[in-house]
Amino acid sequence: MSSLTVTLIIIASALATYLTRIGGHLVLSQFRRIHPRVEAALNAVPAAVLITLVAPSLLTGGVPEISALVVAALVSLRSGLMPAFIAGAVVLLVMRSLGL
Amino acid sequence: MKSDILAGMRQSVSVIVSAAPFGLLFGALAVDNGMTVWQAVLMSATVYAGASQMVGIELFGQNVAPWLIVFSIFAVNFRHVLYSASVGRRLTGYSVSQKALAFFFLIDPQYAESERRVEQGKALTLPWYLGFGLPIYVTWISEAWIGATFGKMISNPQALGLDFLLPIYFLGLVMGFRKRALWLPVVLASGAASILAWKFVGSPWHVSLGALAGIILAAAAPLPKVDSSSEGAK
Numbered sequence A: 001m002s003s004l005t006v007t008l009i010i011i012a013s014a015l016a017t018y019l020t021r022i023g024g025h026l027v028l029s030q031f032r033r034i035h036p037r038v039e040a041a042l043n044a045v046p047a048a049v050l051i052t053l054v055a056p057s058l059l060t061g062g063v064p065e066i067s068a069l070v071v072a073a074l075v076s077l078r079s080g081l082m083p084a085f086i087a088g089a090v091v092l093l094v095m096r097s098l099g100l
Numbered sequence B: 001m002k003s004d005i006l007a008g009m010r011q012s013v014s015v016i017v018s019a020a021p022f023g024l025l026f027g028a029l030a031v032d033n034g035m036t037v038w039q040a041v042l043m044s045a046t047v048y049a050g051a052s053q054m055v056g057i058e059l060f061g062q063n064v065a066p067w068l069i070v071f072s073i074f075a076v077n078f079r080h081v082l083y084s085a086s087v088g089r090r091l092t093g094y095s096v097s098q099k100a101l102a103f104f105f106l107i108d109p110q111y112a113e114s115e116r117r118v119e120q121g122k123a124l125t126l127p128w129y130l131g132f133g134l135p136i137y138v139t140w141i142s143e144a145w146i147g148a149t150f151g152k153m154i155s156n157p158q159a160l161g162l163d164f165l166l167p168i169y170f171l172g173l174v175m176g177f178r179k180r181a182l183w184l185p186v187v188l189a190s191g192a193a194s195i196l197a198w199k200f201v202g203s204p205w206h207v208s209l210g211a212l213a214g215i216i217l218a219a220a221a222p223l224p225k226v227d228s229s230s231e232g233a234k
Helices: A003-028 A036-051 A063-078 A081-097 B002-032 B037-046 B050-061 B066-088 B096-104 B108-119 B126-151 B162-176 B183-200 B205-220
Strands: none
Touching: A003 B037, A003 B050, A003 B066, A003 B096, A036 B066, A036 B162, A036 B183, A036 B205, A063 A081, A063 B162, A081 B002, A081 B162, B002 B037, B002 B050, B002 B108, B002 B126, B002 B162, B037 B050, B037 B126, B050 B066, B050 B162, B066 B096, B066 B108, B066 B205, B096 B126, B108 B126, B183 B205
C-alpha cells in the first residue's frame, strides 16, 4: 500500500467519521422519532463490531493471550476500562516472559 | 462565559489522563503498522476517535482493500449517529457553523459529559463545550506524535506485548457496553459468527459478517423497554 493511498484512506475515514457525528442530527431533525428496531440495531453496533476483533484470538491465541483476555474481562466487571486493560497487559507480559 | 470555559477545562482533566495511554499507544502502533509519524498525527487530528483509529491501523497492517478500511472505521464510529441525534437537541442557540464545529468534537466522553451537564440543569454553552473538548483534542494529537516518534525506537514489539494489546483494549470496550439491552446475546452471536467467518471465509470479512450477526439479532429480538441511554466507552 503506497503512502499516498494511506493518506487518502485517512482523509476518507475522517470524512466518514464526521458524517456519523453530524448525520444523526441531520437525519433526526427530519423525523419525529427513530423506529425502536432501528434504535435496537444501532445500540448493538459497537459491541457487535468490537467483539469480532477479539473473538478469533480464542482460536489463534496461546495460554498468555487467552489468560490476558479472561483477566481483563473479569477486572472490567469491577472497574473501568483502564484497570482492565492494564491487568490484561500485565498478565500477557508476565506469562510471555515466563515462556508459558 | 469565562467560568464555563474553566469548568469545562477542569472536567477534561480526568478524560485526558485516562485517554493518554491510548493516544500514545495509537502513535506507537501506527508506525509499527507502516504509517509515517505525520500520518499518525493526521489521523488523530482528523478522525479523532480512538477505537476506530486502532481498528484502522490494525487493518492497515493486514492487506485489506482501502474501501473496507474506510467502511470499518465508519462502522465502528456509527454509534456517533446516536450521540449526534441526541446531543443535537441540546445545542440551542448555536449557529449552523457553531453546530458544525461542535459535532466534530463529539467523542464518547464529550457526549457523556454533555448529557450529564444538561441533566444537572446547566446550559450546554459553546464556551463550556470547547473548554472541555479542545484540551482533550490538543493532547490527543500531541500523544500521537510522541507515541509515533518513540514507537519507531521499539525494535521488538512482540516482547512488549504490543501485538496483542489491541484485542485486550477492544474487549475492555466491549465490556463497557454491558449494561445495554441484549448485550450478551449480541456479543455471543457476533463473537461466534466472527470465529466461523474467520475460519471459513477469511479475514477481514469476519469483522463485517460477525458484526452483522449481532446487529440483525438485536433488530429482530422482541422489543425491550426502550432504553435510549448510549453511554459509550472511551
